[in-house]
Every structure is written in C-alpha cells, then in structure tokens.
Amino acid sequence: MRRRELLRLGGFGLAAGWSFLLGCSNASPTPTPVPPASTPTPRSESTATPVASATATPTTGRAAVSPTPVRSSSGTLTIYSGRSQSLIGPLLDRVGQELGLDVRVRYGDTAELATAILEEGNRSPADLFFGQDAGALGALAKEGRLAPLPEELLQRVPLRFRSAQGLWVGISGRVRTVVYNTERVRAAEIPASIVDFAGDERWRGRLGWAPTNGSFQAFVTALRRLRGEDVARAWLEGIKALDARVFPNNASIVQAVIKGEIDAGFVNHYYLMRERAQAGRPLPAENHFYTNGDPGGLVNVAGVGILASSRASDAAQRFVEYLLSESAQRYFAEQTFEYPLLEGVPAHPDLPPLASLNPPALDLSDLDDLRGTLALLQEVGLL
C-alpha cells in the first residue's frame, strides 16, 4: 500500500509525516508537481486600485480594515490551496478580480501542499497557504514558515479558531458529527460520548468510517491530545472490532447511511447538507452534533497563513481580509455549508449556531502531530 511505503521513507522529519496524508476530501492522493495554474485576471485591473478594495471591505459594523495599497511589484499572488477547485475556485476567481490581483492557484491535498512548502523552504513560490485542517497550519507555524497576521484580521474570528501566536486564521468551520439513518436509529440511541461507541455490541456491523480521511485523522489526533494515547488506541481497536465498514471518504459514508447500508458513521457535518441540497427532498438521515465538549464534536477549521518568505505579503493580507469579509463568509455558509467564522454571519439555517456547539477544549494548533496519528492507525491495522 502506497501510504505504508511512504511511511517507511521516514528520514526528513515532519515532512515525511505529512507527505502521504490524505486530505479531507481525498481528492488528490498524489502530489501534483505541475506549475501553478493561472487564473486569468484582467491585467488592466492592476494592483493598487483602491476601488477594488471597497468591495473587499467587510460590512460587519465593526471598524473596517483600511485598504492597504498593494505594491505594484506584488500584482501576482500565488496560493497553495488544499481546498478543492470545485469548491472554492469560483470564490478565488472573484476575489482576484475584485482585488485586481493575478491569482495563481496550485490545488492539491492539504498535507501534501504543506509538505511542499516545507521542502521548498524560502524559495517556495507560495504567498498564501489555504489548508482545510488546522493541523497543517499548525505544522507550518511551528516550522517558522508563517508570518504574523495583522491583529485586526485575527480579531474577526473567535480566539479558538485562530493561532494563539497570530500565525494563521480560520476562514470556515467544519464540525465532526455522527451521521445516522433516522429510520434505523433514534437520536437517543447515540452514545453521550463518541468514545462509548467502542465496545458497544449494539453497534456491531452498523458503523462506517474512513481511516484514510484527513478530517478523521484530525479527529484521532484530537482524541489523542484530549484523552491520551491509550484511550485513542482502545477506541480505534474497539470500533474496528465491531466490524465497522471502511469507506474511502466522508461522502460515501453519508451516502451509505442514506441508503440504509449502514446505520451510522463518523463524518464532517457538511456532507449530509450537500446530499440534501442535491436531492432537493427530505432524506432519512441526520447529523448528531456533540455539544457537550466531547471529542466527537471537534470543530476544525479551514484556514490561511501567509508565508514568511512571501514577497507579496500586502496582497496576501488583502486576500485574507477579503476571505473574512461578509460576502466571502456568506459564500461558505451557502455554497459549502461550512460555518462562517466572522461574527454576525449566520450559518445555514439547518445547522445549529456556531456559538451553541461547545467543542472540546483544544488548541487547534496542537493537531499538528499527524505523524503520531498515522503511526497509531498503522499499529491498529487501519492503514
């Protein structure tokens, strides 16, 4: 198996640990050595146009960040995006046009792009990293690859969804949930803690999970941090012993739950929302949100950091400012069904409000030990 072979490479520390992690969407398990694809942006809308920044100024009622003129030498912004083109391509295009920037995007798996940045060092062409997992951002921060963000931008999102050192900021929230089939499971049957699924014979043969999935792995990392290595190992072994069915990703788990092929599964909240939007009719499935501080209710973020080596940091800051504007935040609420992190922008009405979620107490930067999680998953025989 490819992941195992890569794990044996070892050798170059953190980067090796990252290189074979699959992202949340499992979209691209292979690093893409292609040069950044250019998003066509009219050159005439060039850099220091203050008009463009007017649309980027958020209308949240709080003091707006004054537009920073972009140096003319900084008209090109290179983004390494662990978020898929189908999800955020339209948004990035729009931002580039409104800010008058020639935005170049290299899409790929979050962990692999983080690895690439570590390997490229100061010669990395990336100005901005957009990851779909706080762990990847934490790892880059720890390696000194990210520059401090302006306090004004950081303060737009709650403290728990940004780097304590001000090195990255969350853009949207994604919540771990238990998706279940409402014709086969009553809400009251879901254990009060995700930990209690393990060893409960009532769930034998009824569960689904995706051990190769980046979001699942981030959850395992959280469980290790919150409850310790032994609890995490026992949980993995316990769920495996219940003959939980292995799926390649979150989407296939949700689809199997809807079809009644399995009764429940461990996923991110938005996959069910997408299935609903696509179906356009009620589906026999619900998300269970842990709102009791349980590890099962981990709220992770997709977020951004500006590279310390960027020569276009002003442009990158304006880009971040735009992502944290009301209009961009509404995009995430409406198009990806994630949680907007900007105060005052509501989540999709079918979702419980962000403030009601009560996720486990965890510094999201501490999700960076994915290497240890992968070793554990291997030890248990899940990778």
Ligand SMILES: [Fe+2]
């Ligand atoms: Fe995902």
